[in-house]
Amino acid sequence: MTATSAAPAKNPRGRRLAALNPLEQLRAGHLPRRLVQLYVGLVLYGASMGLMVQGNLGLDPWDVLHYGITQHVNLSFGTVAIIVSFLVLLAWIPLRQWPGLGTISNAVVVGLTVDLTLAIVDRPDAMWLRIVFMTAGVVVNALAGALYIGAQLGPGPRDGMMTGLVRRTGRSVRLVRTSIEVTVLAVGWLLGGVVGVGTVLYALAIGPLVHVLLPLFTVKLNTEEADN
Template sequence: MTRRISQLLIGLFFYGIAIAMMVRANLGASPWDILSQGTALQTGLDFGLITVLISGIVLLLWIPIRQKPGIGTVLNALLIGPAASFGLWFIGTPEQLWGQILLFAGGLSLLAVATGLYIGARFGPGPRDGLMTGIHSRFGWPIWAVRTGIEGSVLIIGWLLGGVVGFGTLAFALLIGPMVGVTMPLLRVPEKRGADAAPAPFANATPVEEVTT
C-alpha cells in the first residue's frame, strides 16, 4: 500500500510537470491541455486552476454513465493542475527550435512514465480516461471511436479559444499510445494473491488496461 500511494502521488506530480514542459515548448500539446491553455487565455485564470475546473466538469459527466471515481481519480483532478502551474512557473520557453523540440520530447517521455506510475498504482483512472472508458462500457462503442470523438471535440474548442496546435499535437497523438503501452505494464503494482489480499480502497472497476492516456 505504501508503494502504491507513493507511486500515485509521484506519478501525478510528474504528470503535471510533463504538461508544463510540453506547453512551454510551444509546439502544441495534448487536446485537453490545449483546451486549458485556450480557456486560460480567454479568462485570465491560472492554467492549473483551469485544469482542475475542467477535471471537475468531466467528473460530473461520470454521473449519467454510472462511473464511480477512485481515490486516484479524485487526486488526479486535484493535484495535476497545481503541479502543472508549478512547472510553468519555473520552466521557460527555449529560444531555439531545437531546444523547444528537446523540451517537448522530454515532456512527452515524462508523461508516459507518469501515466504508467499513476495508473499502475491501481487507484482508478483519471477523470478524462474514466469518461472515455465509461462511455465505452456503458454504450459498447469502440474505445478508439470514443477517444477520437472526445479529444477531437476538445481540440477544436481549445484551438478556437486560442490554444496552440502544432507539430507537438500530432506527435502526441501518434506516440503517446505506444509509449504508455510500454510504461503501464512495467510500472503496474502486482495484485496480491491468496487470502491475505485486501481490496483497494475506492478502487474503480473500470479496466484501466484499455486506457492509453
C-alpha cells in the same frame, strides 16, 4: 448493477483495471507501493506538462480546449480547467466509473508541480532544445499516466473517462485515448485554441504510448488474486 459488478478494463497483457469504489481501492492490498507509484506518477505528469509549456511548440489537446473556452468567457485559464474537470466527472456517472484518492490528488499535485516546473525550468531559445522539451513532455506524460492509473487508486477526471469507456466498450486503450484526444483537440481548435506541432504529436502518440506502458505498471490487486 453496481460498479464492482461491471466488467473490468483489461490491458493488452490481460491485467485488469479493477472497478472498485474508493474504500475498496484502499483495501485492495499493496498500498505502500501503490501510493508511491501514484504520487511519482502525478509529479511526473505535472513536470511533463511544464516541459511542453516551456517548449512552446503547442499545448496538449485538453489545454487547447481550455484556452479556446477562455476566448469566449470571462474566466481564467485555471478556472476553466477546474470547471471542465467537474463536467468530465459528470460523464463518469453513466460509465459507472468510481473516483478515489488519485482523482482528488490529481487536481492538487499536478497543478502544484506544473507551477514548480515553470518556476525552475527556463524556456529555451534553441529550437533543438525546444524539440527535446516537447518530445520529453509527451513521453514522460505517457509514463506518468501509466504510473498513476496503474496504481488503481482512482484516475484523474480525464483519464477516468478513458478507463470508463475502455471498460464499457471493450475497445483498446490506444483507440479510446486517441479518439478522446483528437475530439478534444478539434473542439478546442474550433473555439480558438492555439495548436502547434507538439499538440499534434501529443494527440497521435499519447494513446499508443499509454497502451504499451500501462500493462507494465498496473498493480495486481488482492481482489484479482482471490478471483484467480
